[in-house]
Amino acid sequence: MKSRATERDQKHAVANLSNLYRIFTVPESPDSTLGQIDQEISQNLSGFLRDRIVATEQDLAVIEQDFSSPEIPEQPTFVSDYTDFLMDTLVAQSVHTASPGFVGHMASALPSFMLPLSRIMTALNQNLVKIETSKAFTPMERQVLGMLHALVFGNDNAYYQTWMHNRDSALGAFCSGGTLANITALWVARNNLFPARDGFRGIAREGLHRALRHYDCNDVAVLISERGHYSFGKAADLLGIGRDAIRAIPTDGRNRIDLGALQQTLRRLKRENSRIISLVGIAGTTETGNVDPLNSLADIAEEQGCHFHVDAAWGGPTLFSANHRHLLQGIERADSVTIDAHKQLYVPMGAGMVLFRNPASPSSIEHHAEYILRKGSKDLGSHTLEGSRPGTAMLVHSALNIIGRKGYELLIDQGIERAREFAGMIGTHPEFELVTEPELNLLTYRYVPARIQQALQRADTTRCSTINGHLDKLTKRIQKSQRAAGRSFVSRTRLSPQQFGDDTITVFRVVLANPLTTPKILGDMLEEQLQIAAGDERAQEILADLERQITD
Ligand SMILES: Cc1ncc(COP(=O)(O)O)c(C=O)c1O
Structure with missing residues (x-):
């Protein structure tokens, strides 16, 4: 063609x-x-x-x-x-992605001022690696990091006057997204675990092999729940510790890290003479939006004397909400925190941050070069993984000022409220099954005709698995047909919720962060799914198979 x-x-x-x-x-x-x-x-x-x-x-x-x-x-x-x-x-x-019917992913709708303001960024084409190519953009980025640092760690003004523009430290690192932020956090944690000491010149110079030998340990580990984002696997790979170093801890019935299982893994690591690079808590899991018990994790990290990182790429802005910030209690005790601005701060793609409770901690990843980033300069590039970087922090600054704390609070509250309303609609509908309740503004569910729901309740585990297998096909078919029709979009994922025993099931995943998504749109979305189930040929075949299963 x-x-x-x-x-x-x-x-x-x-x-x-x-x-x-x-x-x-x-x-x-x-x-x-x-x-x-x-x-x-x-x-x-x-x-x-x-x-x-x-x-x-x-x-x-x-x-x-x-x-x-x-x-x-x-x-x-x-x-x-x-x-x-x-x-x-x-x-x-x-x-x-800005459509109110697009509720399948974490890609946010943008406020209309972003388009004209982003022209300033493109027109000036600053490079934030060094002051010589960014001038006022550098203090502005430092201020943005300071603003988010204050949101998470809540120090007083005098603290920020001391540290925000300090040449020898960094409250955080601005980067292109949550992945880079998580990698940077583990990079800092790894280097601080194996610093220069007694003739050893630090892991940054001598590498992992010599670090293990010098510190007399067999291996290293990163502890995170099985719901952790795959960026941690990339980080482990890049940092030379290997993906197997990510110890995926099972979760409880609400997709939060199982503290008993975590303690077991800690005991095993001790027996194996392995050191912990970081314990990681998640504030808003990618698939289900759940928040780990951050205070308990902070206690455990303290006992273990290890780095505590919180991946709040999605859920961080919940801190703006007086009603819901308690869910993130303990985040202020983290050593580092990831927040994605291109998620719930409503900034265009390419904006993430990692924040450090102790502004001296990223000095372990400091790099210098003679032509830029000279020692003692305030160049931001000395603490970032990336080299040349755009002035995207300007757009975060714009959003924080134009939307303001109150504006963000309203957006967060509405998203969570909307998710609860939608969960209510699903829960009371005879043909749908809510799989994970929303803790923040994410939920998962599936279409299960009432007769099949009753059959599942009576069935033994083998039959349940067979029925679930057919339901998986149905969920996939409906999701694809709905996407193809183009009126609305939910994503799909696979989960192993506790109430389903050993079965891993396919579910619809919904993310409710677009303020223009109304209950009517969500109701229509369910209606459309019912129509697909009733009208789509392939869906009908799967349903016929299911009927045979439950009447056999
Ligand atoms: C919890 C969490 N962490 C990290 C990331 C990675 O962020 P990014 O896609 O901006 O690299 C995501 C992305 O969805 C996420 O949900």
């Missing part, structure tokens, strides 16, 4: 220096060609975003046709032509 891109009437601009000078020069007036293109893009984009319809399912193989050539065009293209290409092929086939 011929791609639309190659079918287009390709006009070429002329490659000469004066044309190149023009594209690097700021347009003199909004009436210039670029100014007009700019206006058109804004109009088209806001039209696209206003539609609030989840993108219709287009086969990826068809979309790939538009992006199939490896050739870099020999001749320049007019910006206006290229913009048409983007609108036709890219924008039209993007996912409307």
Whole structure:
């Protein structure tokens, strides 16, 4: 099939220096060609975003046709032509993550001020690795880290006046997301566990092998519940400790780390002569939104004398809510905390942070270079994993100021309230089964016709497993059909909830963070799922199999 891109009437601009000078020069007036293109893009984009319809399912193989050539065009293209290409092929086939019916993932809808304000960031193109290329952006980023540090750790103003702009320390590190934040936290924890001592020059210089020998231990471990985000596996891999060093602790009936099982693992590690790099608590698990008992974990970390990290990538902003912040009690005792700004701070993708209770602790990952990041400079790059970085902290600063604590409180409260309402709808509906109750604003459920629910209650474990196997297929089919229809979107995952014995089941997963998602939209979503179950051929086949199972 011929791609639309190659079918287009390709006009070429002329490659000469004066044309190149023009594209690097700021347009003199909004009436210039670029100014007009700019206006058109804004109009088209806001039209696209206003539609609030989840993108219709287009086969990826068809979309790939538009992006199939490896050739870099020999001749320049007019910006206006290229913009048409983007609108036709890219924008039209993007996912409307801002749609109120898009409740399947943690991709947040953006407040409308983000688009115009983000132009400042792109226009200035600052590089936050060093002050020489960022100037005021550096103190602004330090302030953002200070603001979030104060939200989590709650020190007084005098503390922040001492530490926020201190050249020898860092309240945190700004990065592109939760993954980088978790990696940075474990990097700091690893290096602080094996510092320079008695002739050993520290793990940062001599590596893990020599560190284990010097500190006379056999191995290392990171302790986190089985609901931990997969970024910890990446961190373990990168830090040279191996993914097996992540000890996945079983969870209780509410997807929170099982403290008894944790104690057992601690005893085993002692017998094995393994050292703990970090105990990790989760404040808002990715799949179910549950929060570990952070105070108890802080007690255990204290007893063990080990680093305590909290992954609050999702749930951190719950601290804005007077009603719900108690769920995160103990987070202020963590040594490091991850918060993703591109989740519940409603900032565009590419904004995460790790915060350190002790601003001296990241000195163990400090790096210097002669041409930048000189010792004693306030350059932010000396404590970040990334080198060149954009000034995205500006957008976090904008959101924190424009939305404010009260605004965030309303958003958080509404998301949790909405999740409870939706759980109520599911719980009272005869054809649906709530699998995990919302603690924050996430929940999981599945479609189970009333007759099958009754059969499951009577069935023995073997029959339950068979029925659950069929229900898994049904859940998958409904989720895919709903996504293809494009009116709304829930995601799906697999869980092993305690009430299902040894079975791992497939569930719909819902994340309620878009303030424009109403109970009516959620009710319609359930209705649509019922219609798919009743009308879709494949779903009907699976249901017929189920009927046979329960009548056999
Ligand atoms: C709990 C948790 N931690 C870490 C991450 C990773 O964040 P990112 O995708 O921004 O790297 C996620 C992402 O969903 C998450 O839910």
